[in-house]
Amino acid sequence: CISLSSSPGYVAVSAFLSVASFVLAFKLIPAISYMFLEAGLAGFDQNKRDKVKVPEGLGMVSAAVYLIAMFFFIPFRFQSYLVSAGDGPFPHDKFVEFICALLSICCMIFLGFADDVLNLKWRHKLILPTIATLPLLMVYLVNFGSTTVMVPLPLRFILGISINLGFLYYIYMGMLAVFCTNAINILAGINGIEAGQSFVIGVSILAYNLWQLYKDRQVASQELSIFLLLPFLGVTLALLLHNWFPSRVFVGDTFCYFAGMTFAVVGILGHFSKTVLLFFLPQIVNFVYSVPQLFKLVPCPRHRLPRFNPKTGKLGCSYAIIKEEDLTPRTRQILSIIKKFHLAEVDETNAAEIKMSNLTIINAAIRILGPQTESRLAMYILLFQAACSIFAFFIRYQVAGLVYDTVH
Amino acid sequence: CISLSSSPGYVAVSAFLSVASFVLAFKLIPAISYMFLEAGLAGFDQNKRDKVKVPEGLGMVSAAVYLIAMFFFIPFRFQSYLVSAGDGPFPHDKFVEFICALLSICCMIFLGFADDVLNLKWRHKLILPTIATLPLLMVYLVNFGSTTVMVPLPLRFILGISINLGFLYYIYMGMLAVFCTNAINILAGINGIEAGQSFVIGVSILAYNLWQLYKDRQVASQELSIFLLLPFLGVTLALLLHNWFPSRVFVGDTFCYFAGMTFAVVGILGHFSKTVLLFFLPQIVNFVYSVPQLFKLVPCPRHRLPRFNPKTGKLGCSYAIIKEEDLTPRTRQILSIIKKFHLAEVDETNAAEIKMSNLTIINAAIRILGPQTESRLAMYILLFQAACSIFAFFIRYQVAGLVYDTVH
Ligand SMILES: [Mg+2]
């Protein structure tokens, strides 16, 4: 493993490309959104007084600009090895990390765009991302190969200081990609929320990388992550500005897949996949909270986004309707648990049709804060995401010290 | 540069994957073509009695199956280095060739699918493929770096034995990708022709690789090309069978881009890009022949495919109509040249509207052979492609000996 020459200059170039890709994406998205409308890639915005047709899947433009930016960055990153009498033998092992990262991300963009256009089935959405991570897992195996993880202090008397997870660790990494891509896709439904949460997660990971870099810890890993994240943040911000309330464009599955895979890639190649998961706290909570509906233990309507009230102009909870004839004993049992712990609003006044507020953290926010305008609600969710990131830093640097000897 | 352990076993595995991807693509294409219809990705088959709506862009399924096959092949190819006490240090430089090849191909598939869905502009079709070859050119620079080409014997008294083309050689390689992708897209318009010509070109390159391998010449390059081509031929044949007359599916830009980039990649990474171009002889002839129309020197209708005659059930020439008021002096001049050399049928009986048969080799074939049924016409074009491949072998091994000292 040849170490890569490091220089703040490369971060500066990456930051420049981030700004350049922001500008390009910001101009391109409105300029070519008519193509999406013409292609029938459009959806109606449910939460507006006048239901307008909004072009869907514009994350594809952000993703394409991102790939272009990275294609220009990579030769630059390795230029000192490309000249004769340069920095020594070419670091193929580092080069292949970049290329594998982009290959996995590019496959995922393709898959996301296919999903926007063709509406793929659930089995495709689970199998294909797993396959798309194969090159990534292979470069991990070749370049690091370590599947040994430290055992938390309280468990060491059973398991010893460290444990080699072996093949299980690769399964975990493969599942990470599937989780990241789908987790963002599930916390969706109001203007600006997909791009917004991705931007907050991206900034959080970047802050973590910069802090580790400042402390001189695993410099190469942090730099790789920074180089992959900076242009990502540029194109995501450009998309967010067009997708913010009132949305002129929708981001589509393309963007969720693109963002999720980018986070999985930096986590895996940067060896901080557990830290990345910490920044997904709202998504994890939302996923766990959604489980009864996602796995059809209680009925799940096609869309769970909050419902617009045209009188107040605000968003209120949306509900799942459970017909009496569909009430199995198991459904009854789960409903009573949900009711007991106030997990959702359950309205049984009409015995023939029970109403349950949908199990999403967006609905939970409305239950706690009351009905909100769409932009305010999006802002609250993003503030919650940011607060969770601060909490994640606390866990990463404070609590981890209690369960591990050393925290890097 | 570490040399890669070679074994016929890997070719056998690749051949097995080729068959497996044929079977998978052959089953998937009809099974999910309804999704394309639902998404509005469909076109009317112009050359049929009953104009039926045919799903368009199914090359995307072939391409996805191809990527999956390669993702399974790569870990297998390098497995002997992945075990401890294996074949020595991991050959990152060889690994990165595979990954770069797939990255360029995957970008191109994404671009092609975007073209099918969004109908990209010409500037996108020229700029984006060039950018997609950047990783490829970089791995070429790093792994080989030689931009020195042998000078043909008759020119050596001016230029010397060899000449270093330097940067020009990279421009040539970048243009090769743009040429290959667009050349297949231009020779199109009748059932089975895009997949058919790609299949013939692929088999020709494979035959060349096997012959070079048999002669023990540049073994690593030939193997890389074989590994990339075998699954390609599998998915292409599957597509061809569904796309053959009467087409149940259309291949779309996705397939043309995918096929073109695959050929460019094997040519560039296998160091036989000039030989690859030899197998594109019909496409080159068709391109040169089309130049007056492509560059609008004479009028060019939106579609140049041959015209179906419902009475005979056969395809006849299609024509461009040139109105008298559009006849500039330059157009007149070019028309007179075309007429003089019988390059096209020019009908001037109606002075107000001159009719000129479109400048494609498909129309040329109809002029020579007379009107044909669609399947027969496709067969003749493919036979011509195969004949050109035999001629290309003759040039490669016989004529090249006259202009170069040694031919490998
Ligand atoms: Mg979808």
Ligand SMILES: [Mg+2]
């Ligand atoms: Mg098109």
